[in-house]
Amino acid sequence: MNGSKKTINVKVNGESYELSIKPKMTLLQLLRNELGLTGTKQACMDNSCGACTVIVNKMAVKACSVLAMQVNGKEVTSVEGLASRDGKLTPLQEAFLEHSAFQCGFCTPGKLMSSTAMLEEMSDPTEEDVRRDMEGNLCRCTGYVQYLAAIMAVVRQRKEGSK
Amino acid sequence: MKDFEYFSASSLQEACSLISQYKDVGKVLAGGQSLITLLRQKLISPTCLIDIKGLKELDYIEFDKKSGLRIGALTTHRAIEKSPLIQEKYNVLSEMEKSVASVQTRNWGTIGGNLCSADPIGDPAPSLIALGAKLKLVSAKGERIVALEEFFTDYFTTIIEPDEILAEIQMPPPAPNTAVEYMKFSTIEAGIKIVSTSVAITVEAGSDVCKDAKIVMSAVAPIPLVTKKAAEMLKGKKLTDDVIEEAAKMAASETDPTSDVHASAEYRKEIVKVLVKRAIKKAFEKAKKA
Numbered sequence: 523m524n525g526s527k528k529t530i531n532v533k534v535n536g537e538s539y540e541l542s543i544k545p546k547m548t549l550l551q552l553l554r555n556e557l558g559l560t561g562t563k564q565a566c567m568d569n570s571c572g573a574c575t576v577i578v579n580k581m582a583v584k585a586c587s588v589l590a591m592q593v594n595g596k597e598v599t600s601v602e603g604l605a606s607r608d609g610k611l612t613p614l615q616e617a618f619l620e621h622s623a624f625q626c627g628f629c630t631p632g633k634l635m636s637s638t639a640m641l642e643e644m645s646d647p648t649e650e651d652v653r654r655d656m657e658g659n660l661c662r663c664t665g666y667v668q669y670l671a672a673i674m675a676v677v678r679q680r681k682e683g684s685k
Numbered sequence: 686m687k688d689f690e691y692f693s694a695s696s697l698q699e700a701c702s703l704i705s706q707y708k709d710v711g712k713v714l715a716g717g718q719s720l721i722t723l724l725r726q727k728l729i730s731p732t733c734l735i736d737i738k739g740l741k742e743l744d745y746i747e748f749d750k751k752s753g754l755r756i757g758a759l760t761t762h763r764a765i766e767k768s769p770l771i772q773e774k775y776n777v778l779s780e781m782e783k784s785v786a787s788v789q790t791r792n793w794g795t796i797g798g799n800l801c802s803a804d805p806i807g808d809p810a811p812s813l814i815a816l817g818a819k820l821k822l823v824s825a826k827g828e829r830i831v832a833l834e835e836f837f838t839d840y841f842t843t844i845i846e847p848d849e850i851l852a853e854i855q856m857p858p859p860a861p862n863t864a865v866e867y868m869k870f871s872t873i874e875a876g877i878k879i880v881s882t883s884v885a886i887t888v889e890a891g892s893d894v895c896k897d898a899k900i901v902m903s904a905v906a907p908i909p910l911v912t913k914k915a916a917e918m919l920k921g922k923k924l925t926d927d928v929i930e931e932a933a934k935m936a937a938s939e940t941d942p943t944s945d946v947h948a949s950a951e952y953r954k955e956i957v958k959v960l961v962k963r964a965i966k967k968a969f970e971k972a973k974k975a
Contacts, residue, residue, distance in 0.1 A: 525688025545691030545734065548721065568722045572789060581763070581792040587721045588793060589714070591691055592738055636788065657874065658787020 530594040534559070535603030543590055550574045550585035552593075553600055561601035561631045572659035575632035576600045582639035584658070601631035604638065613676045614638055621672035625663035633659045637673050646681065649674055686724050690733040697823065700737045700850055705825040707733045708847035714738065715759060715798030718790045743797070743852055746770055754856040758797025762809075763788070765796060775856065777865040777883070781812045784869055797851045800833070803841045803908075810837070810909045811883035811901040812867045813854065821853040828852070837908035862896070863887040864971030866964045870956050872947070879948045880904045880957040882936075886924075886968040895919045895969070900932070905940035905957050912936045915961075924969045933962035 527542045534557060541556060553559045553576065562585055565573035569587040576585045577599040605611050614637055617623070624630040633656065640647065640655045647655070652673050661669075694700035704711060711733035714720055723729050737743070743759040746768050754775060756765065765771055766782035785791055785799075785808045799809050800820070810833065818833040822845060833854075836843050845851065869881035881904060887897040898919040902910045915936040922928050937958035942950045 525690065528691060544688065546686045546688055546724070567725060569718060569786075569790060572787065575789055578793075582789045583793045584787075584789045587718055587790075589691075589717060589721065589736075591693065592717070592736065594693070640788070654783070655788050658789045 528591060530591060532590075532593050532595070533597045535599055541590075545589065545591050547590045548586055549576065549578075549583075549588040549590050549593055549598070552590040553585060553598070559600050559602050563628055563631055565628065570660070571629070571632075572636065573629050573632045575635040575659065577635055577639050580639065580642060582636045582658075599635070599638075601634055604634060612638070613679060614641065614673070617672035617675045617679075618669065621668045621675065623665065623669035623672040625661075625665045629659060629661045629665075633661070633669055637669075641673075641676065641680075647677060652677075687727065687730045689724075689731055691736065692733070693736045693739060695739075697737075697740055697742055697850070697852065700735055700740065701823060701825045701848075703735045704850060705848040707735065711735055713801070713850055715801075716761065716794040718786070718794035718798065719802040719804065720798070737850065738795070748774060750858060752855075753858040756796060756854045756856075758800075758851045758853060759795045760797075762786075762791035762794050762796060762799070766791060774859055775816065775865075777812050777816070777867050778809075781808055781867045781883075784808055796854060800836070800854070801843060801845060801851055803837050803843045805840055805907055805909070806878045806881075806904045808867075808869065808878070808881065808903075811881055811903045812865060813856070814901045814909055814911060815865045815867075815883040815885040815899050816856050817885075817899075819855045820851055821855065822846075822849045823852045824849045830855070834911055840907045859975075860887060862890050862972055862975055864968045864975050866968040866971065868960045868964045868967075870960055877947050878904055880942070880953050880960060882957060882960045882964050884961065884964040884968045886919075886965060886972045888924075888969065888972045893923045893925075893969075893973070895922055895924050898932075898965075900936050900961060900965070902936060902940060902957050902961065905942040905953055910940060912939045914939060919965075924965070926966075929962055929965045929969070932965060933958050936961045 553562045563573040565571045567586050574585040579596050636659050712731040714734045714736045743757040745757040747755045762782050762785045772779045814834050865885040867883045871878045883901045885899040889896050898916040900912045900916050915932040919932050942953035944950045
């Protein structure tokens with residue numbers, strides 16, 4: 523039948539799920555509506571703002587523009603999956619807090635996911651690299667300076683730590 | 686978004702057979718970075734999607750000195766941007782990819798999907814045309830090779846048949862004494878592009894004389910515009926500032942842009958003239974060293 527449900531297997535924040543979903547469901551709907559993971563935000567819904575950014579197999583993607591069917595067999599990390607189970611925050615999360623890298627906070631989960639993926643990929647990005655790579659995450663309160671400072675603080679921490 | 690039936694193809698052959706079966710009601714889904722938005726906005730409502738994103742056999746970047754570059758249609762923008770091979774031999778593509786949408790879109794979106802969506806402001810088409818790209822289109826009935834220059838027919842429209850799938854993008858080996866430059870103008874760095882141009886210049890070895898030229902302009906017509914007159918005019922001429930200025934004027938006069946919220950038609954025409962001039966100059970300087 524047209525639009526009939528299909529089964530997918532997906533790992534989200536380390537947990538394996540078998541889910542029966544309509545093919546038109548986006549990854550964003552899967553996270554928020556099926557799994558109750560509302561940390562991933564729904565905003566522009568047209569692949570522009572980056573508020574819904576999550577990590578799929580180590581790559582940052584916009585969950586509003588990926589069909590849930592396409593993450594079948596893949597590993598998804600949302601903002602809920604960053605901190606450890608005992609609540610210990612990642613260095614990026616700590617730095618975002620320390621630098622007040624948000625105003626309303628709506629874009630923060632997306633920014634955390636983009637910057638987490640970026641720091642996995644690049645060991646020592648310059649400020650220019652960070653600006654460029656974070657272009658896909660908009661902030662309507664214009665809180666760009668603080669999160670840039672937060673990310674660069676983590677980059678410096680890592681460099682000092684590896685010495 | 687309306688409901689649709691969904692198939693995930695496990696091979697190109699299976700994808701071809703599915704699309705030949707569902708060609709009247711189906712759409713091919715690659716990365717979906719344009720398609721999902723169109724579905725959500727109900728601009729299109731296919732009753733069936735054939736998902737080819739998982740086909741590893743169409744995800745590759747290969748180079749051969751004689752035959753040139755072959756990029757599988759499902760190679761992501763990000764893979765092209767980061768490919769050492771492309772950075773070394775077709776650097777304009779890697780540089781161009783850096784300005785395609787956002788990292789997230791480049792991570793999931795594919796080069797083939799981008800070309801098939803035929804958005805007149807798409808970034809890859811102008812540079813690929815300037816590099817002489819050809820496309821391999823396959824169907825259950827066979828395959829054909831078409832020049833990318835001939836691929837687009839109108840806004841969001843291509844010559845691809847409903848039962849065909851874009852499988853590969855092919856480019857000749859880098860030509861000697863030749864450089865290709867891509868320039869794009871937008872009012873904010875990551876914003877919607879106002880206009881762009883890609884220019885290929887070949888010089889006579891050891892001279893300032895232009896042997897061959899190709900000028901492609903984008904977002905100034907329903908399809909990427911290849912200017913014949915301006916390119917012809919450059920051939921055999923010494924590329925002085927006056928000649929370059931004249932060519933840029935001619936190129937801009939061939940455009941037929943529209944006005945929208947981002948820029949007026951007049952503004953686009955003016956800006957594309959400046960961009961073409963700069964791109965010819967830069968390509969010319971690089972070609973002399975190539």
